[in-house]
Amino acid sequence: MxxxxxxxxxxxxxxxxxxxxxxxxxxxxxxxxxxxxxxxxxxxxxxxxxxxxxxxxxxxxxxxxxxxxxxxKPYFDDIRYTWNLKKRALQIQNHRHKWEQKLQDGSQTAATVLAFYHKATLQLQLLDKNEFGYNETVEREAKFLSECEQLNLTPDAAQFSIDLLETLN
CATH class of the missing domain: 1.10.287 (Helix Hairpins)
Known part of the structure; x- marks a missing residue:
């Protein structure tokens, strides 16, 4: 996705x-x-x-x-897209502490998954006009990007696939 x-x-x-x-x-x-x-x-x-x-x-x-x-029908493409985006973001949110731990251990997969999570959450908050949550997520994403830089990881949300979620042990 x-x-x-x-x-x-x-x-x-x-x-x-x-x-x-x-x-x-x-x-x-x-x-x-x-x-x-x-x-x-x-x-x-x-x-x-x-x-x-x-x-x-x-x-x-x-x-x-x-x-x-x-x-x-094609009319509902945007609604289906956001529905699926919310499902994926919630899947990651439910295990975010584990992903963050894997990030600290230097996992590139965790960097990709969390990059997708932050981008998805920002987009969903923007679509839902959640300005308070949006600002908070921007701050969390900046902290995340800083951590990735310190760990020499590439936070590329474009590399995300649903299969990556199955790698969480």
């Missing part, structure tokens, strides 16, 4: 549209399924919690099926 440039404004507009659309479709399907189930299987005395819950779950399932098919 490589870091690529995406237009922040376009990404945010698409993200908002998709969120509103998913929520709307889910609400409509959930409410409709609940109403239909209440009509055919509901209790006239009003105890319909399980029927309503079943309707909501059916609406959720249908929404997931619809969007799993629609999400493959």
């Amino acid at each position: 490589e870091i690529r440039e995406i237009d922040k404004d376009v990404y945010q507009k698409k993200q908002r549209k998709v969120a509103i659309l998913v929520c709307s479709v889910f609400a409509i399907l959930g409410l409709s399924a609940s109403a239909l189930l209440r009509h055919y299987y509901g209790n006239a005395e009003g105890e319909n919690m399980t029927v309503n819950l079943a309707g909501v779950l059916i609406g959720l399932l249908i929404t997931i099926i619809i969007f799993s098919q629609v999400f493959k």
